[in-house]
Amino acid sequence: MLSRVANSIYWLNRYIERAENVARFIDANYHMALDIPDGANEQWQPLINTTGDHELFKKLYGEATREKAIEFLVFDRNNPNSISSCVRAARENARSVREYISSEMWEQLNTFYLMINNAAKDVSMDLPHQFFVDIMNASHAFIGITDSTMNHGEGWHFGRLGRMLERADKTSRILDVKYFILLPSVDYIGSSYDNILWGALLRSASAFEMYRKRHGRIDPKKIVDFLVLDPHFPRAVHFCIVTAMISMNNITGSPRGTFANKAEQSLGRLLAEFNFASLEDIFSFGLHEYLDMTQTRINEVGAAIHNVFFSPQLVEEATENRTLE
Amino acid sequence: MRFDGYDTEGFYDEIFDAQGNPRPGADLLIERVNALPETELQRRQKAAERALLNLGITFNVYSNEAQTEKIFPFDIVPRILQAKEWDVLERGLKQRIQALNSFIDDVYHEQKILKEGIVPADLVLSADGFRKPCVGLNPPGGIWCHITGTDLVRDGDGKYYVLEDNLRCPSGVSYVLENRLLMKRTFPMVFDACSVQPVTDYPSRLLDMLQGLAAPGVRAPMVVVWTPGIYNSAYFEHSFLAQQMGVPLVEGGDLVVHRGEVMMRTTKGLERVDVIYRRIDDDFMDPKAFRADSMLGVPGLMKAYSKGKVALANAPGTGVADDKAVYAYVPEIIRYYLDEEPIINNVPTYACWREDDRKYVLENLDKLVVKAVNESGGYGMLVGPHSTAAEREEFTKRIQAKPRTYIAQPTLALSRVPVLVDDHFEGRHVDLRPYILYGKDSLYVLPGGLTRVALKKGSLVVNSSQGGGSKDTWVLNAEGGNSPESPMQQQKEGL
Numbered sequence: 040m041l042s043r044v045a046n047s048i049y050w051l052n053r054y055i056e057r058a059e060n061v062a063r064f065i066d067a068n069y070h071m072a073l074d075i076p077d078g079a080n081e082q083w084q085p086l087i088n089t090t091g092d093h094e095l096f097k098k099l100y101g102e103a104t105r106e107k108a109i110e111f112l113v114f115d116r117n118n119p120n121s122i123s124s125c126v127r128a129a130r131e132n133a134r135s136v137r138e139y140i141s142s143e144m145w146e147q148l149n150t151f152y153l154m155i156n157n158a159a160k161d162v163s164m165d166l167p168h169q170f171f172v173d174i175m176n177a178s179h180a181f182i183g184i185t186d187s188t189m190n191h192g193e194g195w196h197f198g199r200l201g202r203m204l205e206r207a208d209k210t211s212r213i214l215d216v217k218y219f220i221l222l223p224s225v226d227y228i229g230s231s232y233d234n235i236l237w238g239a240l241l242r243s244a245s246a247f248e249m250y251r252k253r254h255g256r257i258d259p260k261k262i263v264d265f266l267v268l269d270p271h272f273p274r275a276v277h278f279c280i281v282t283a284m285i286s287m288n289n290i291t292g293s294p295r296g297t298f299a300n301k302a303e304q305s306l307g308r309l310l311a312e313f314n315f316a317s318l319e320d321i322f323s324f325g326l327h328e329y330l331d332m333t334q335t336r337i338n339e340v341g342a343a344i345h346n347v348f349f350s351p352q353l354v355e356e357a358t359e360n361r362t363l364e
Numbered sequence: 365m366r367f368d369g370y371d372t373e374g375f376y377d378e379i380f381d382a383q384g385n386p387r388p389g390a391d392l393l394i395e396r397v398n399a400l401p402e403t404e405l406q407r408r409q410k411a412a413e414r415a416l417l418n419l420g421i422t423f424n425v426y427s428n429e430a431q432t433e434k435i436f437p438f439d440i441v442p443r444i445l446q447a448k449e450w451d452v453l454e455r456g457l458k459q460r461i462q463a464l465n466s467f468i469d470d471v472y473h474e475q476k477i478l479k480e481g482i483v484p485a486d487l488v489l490s491a492d493g494f495r496k497p498c499v500g501l502n503p504p505g506g507i508w509c510h511i512t513g514t515d516l517v518r519d520g521d522g523k524y525y526v527l528e529d530n531l532r533c534p535s536g537v538s539y540v541l542e543n544r545l546l547m548k549r550t551f552p553m554v555f556d557a558c559s560v561q562p563v564t565d566y567p568s569r570l571l572d573m574l575q576g577l578a579a580p581g582v583r584a585p586m587v588v589v590w591t592p593g594i595y596n597s598a599y600f601e602h603s604f605l606a607q608q609m610g611v612p613l614v615e616g617g618d619l620v621v622h623r624g625e626v627m628m629r630t631t632k633g634l635e636r637v638d639v640i641y642r643r644i645d646d647d648f649m650d651p652k653a654f655r656a657d658s659m660l661g662v663p664g665l666m667k668a669y670s671k672g673k674v675a676l677a678n679a680p681g682t683g684v685a686d687d688k689a690v691y692a693y694v695p696e697i698i699r700y701y702l703d704e705e706p707i708i709n710n711v712p713t714y715a716c717w718r719e720d721d722r723k724y725v726l727e728n729l730d731k732l733v734v735k736a737v738n739e740s741g742g743y744g745m746l747v748g749p750h751s752t753a754a755e756r757e758e759f760t761k762r763i764q765a766k767p768r769t770y771i772a773q774p775t776l777a778l779s780r781v782p783v784l785v786d787d788h789f790e791g792r793h794v795d796l797r798p799y800i801l802y803g804k805d806s807l808y809v810l811p812g813g814l815t816r817v818a819l820k821k822g823s824l825v826v827n828s829s830q831g832g833g834s835k836d837t838w839v840l841n842a843e844g845g846n847s848p849e850s851p852m853q854q855q856k857e858g859l
Binding site: 040041150153 | 417418419420593594599606607612614615617618629630631
């Protein structure tokens with residue numbers, strides 16, 4: 040397939056996943072803030088830190104309040120990672136590969152875009168919950184439509200690769216930021232206050248119900264175990280990397296456990312790390328350090344994918360061939 | 365919802381005659397629409413518009429920063445063409461494209477028609493669309509204009525005239541296909557009863573024609589559609605056609621000339637391209653051959669093309685024959701190459717570079733339509749009867765300064781079709797753009813084509829960039845058989 044097309048499919052999936060995650064972060068935070076009126080304001084700054092855009096926010100808005108945070112994270116076109124910007128970018132990418140993806144995918148994405156655009160015009164939006172649910176549903180619908188209408192060939196695997204890397208990154212970020220804010224409350228384990236806060240973290244990753252089934256009681260270490268290392272929970276970092284690797288192998292045609300290029304090699308190394316990691320190792324290494332390293336390595340995988348598949352160095356190739364002639 | 369009270373206001377109406385009676389073939393449609401409950405037609409019109417928006421069937425508007433995408437407005441009442449009428453048009457269009465193709469081939473080779481003085485040589489060689497690098501080129505089968513969208517209009521006398529030959533990259537065919545789809549959803553019963561000639565096989569015919577252009581010996585030719593990109597006003601159409609043909613849609617950056625062949629960059633390395641359906645102007649195709657500042661182009665493409673390594677549709681250089689100045693000579697061109705009389709006439713044209721004509725034009729600006737020869741899309745135009753004194757003065761200056769660049773035509777009383785306006789019907793002016801596919805051994809005219817309608821009351825400008833919309837165009841079958849495309853018919857056959 041065309042490199043440009045692969046690039047667009049990869050990115051449109053990343054953008055959709057990003058928009059979904061931001062919506063979930065906000066929704067979980069919003070509901071938590073309602074439960075704890077005192078600490079409400081302070082909880083918005085960490086949320087913005089999660090997205091990594093705190094410097095831009097400070098420049099544009101200053102102090103973090105609920106209204107400012109929602110405006111910045113949802114509608115602001117000046118924030119390249121706002122939901123509005125992400126959906127717009129996803130649609131632009133989809134538009135450029137409209138002939139490659141299915142009409143159903145395009146129609147879903149276009150309707151999603153029109154929905155966000157209309158919401159941006161409607162300033163009197165006082166019940167955001169349904170709005171965020173709609174965003175998450177639109178993303179889920181897009182994934183489902185993609186799975187059931189598009190060939191599960193190279194293009195589909197590039198899409199899933201993008202989505203899984205994005206999701207792994209986002210789960211590790213929300214955990215990184217929230218864990219250290221919530222940590223002081225470890226002293227109050229078992230209090231209802233504590234359950235609300237840690238519950239909100241799990242909800243930020245749509246993990247609350249699945250965590251309960253797996254581990255039952257709220258326990259910060261088990262939460263880390265669940266969000267980082269669980270092999271079955273679809274938003275756990277480990278799960279995402281396993282799935283990304285399957286798609287990568289499908290794209291290159293390499294057998295499991297081998298690699299054909301730098302991108303596959305760096306993703307394979309990251310997977311091996313997670314396959315053999317334990318909670319004890321992670322905490323002795325330092326949770327923050329571990330998550331930070333994971334994010335850096337996901338970025339490296341992304342850069343390698345770009346170099347290998349999306350912008351191959353043709354100039355070198357051409358000269359090489361000439362010398363062979 | 366009824367046609368009662370609909371007034372043709374003295375214009376030629378496509379579905380009612382001068383007495384207000386339905387024209388043959390239109391009675392069934394009118395009967396069914398009249399029978400619809402109040403507000404039902406509006407409901408269906410709204411549903412069709414919503415479908416267009418959700419499907420993202422839009423065009424981009426230049427120089428409009430806030431909103432770059434618009435729906436191409438669609439009116440729900442179809443335009444109906446009789447089989448008898450259509451037969452004449454089809455023959456006339458085939459005749460015209462064959463003559464124009466011979467003309468282009470001649471201009472880039474022996475230039476017999478210029479040497480014999482049938483068409484003034486300086487006029488042709490100074491035309492904006494004349495491309496020096498194309499001299500001596502031999503496109504596959506000697507065919508230059510593979511895809512044409514000729515603009516026809518019907519005057520008050522009921523006769524059709526050719527308004528423009530669009531031989532470069534005519535657009536709009538995707539709207540024909542989408543309009544048909546919407547109409548089949550909206551009016552399945554009427555559609556079934558009316559026996560309409562199909563248009564849905566256009567993408568297959570286009571693909572067949574394009575594959576036929578590949579160099580001999582290429583077994584499974586790689587055909588691609590080349591778009592300038594998502595910001596092009598016709599981007600939707602480019603991607604639609606690529607999708608419907610199942611071929612890659614490429615941008616300039618995807619293509620590279622490598623060891624003399626045109627290749628595209630894929631995730632698995634370079635892959636050869638055999639046929640390019642290019643939707644990009646000559647000027648921007650190859651910075652080495654045409655405009656050096658083109659960022660969209662592929663360096664070395666023209667060299668590969670001239671060596672027969674890749675086929676281009678349309679061939680570069682076809683613009684020389686749709687120059688509005690050359691247009692004035694098309695009847696002579698038809699007589700010269702085919703030794704036949706034109707079946708469809710030109711609109712009478714005054715060429716401002718001829719002294720007598722210029723004098724007449726300047727004296728009658730308030731009655732004429734003046735057009736700049738190298739502008740399209742309704743720009744650079746003066747519609748005399750609707751103009752102000754200041755505009756006429758401006759055009760007088762322009763014509764005197766550059767007579768070569770202006771032609772003038774009488775203002776036609778373009779035929780009208782009813783459109784839905786709020787809760788009633790009003791007549792609006794229309795034109796018709798049929799599409800012609802010209803391959804190595806095939807010549808096909810899509811039955812009907814795009815009916816563009818000037819939605820502004822009284823307006824004669826049908827271009828989408830200036831408030832135009834479109835309608836489905838139904839060419840009826842002669843023998844009154846069934847519509848092969850009809851959903852009802854397919855259902856019956858399925859049972």
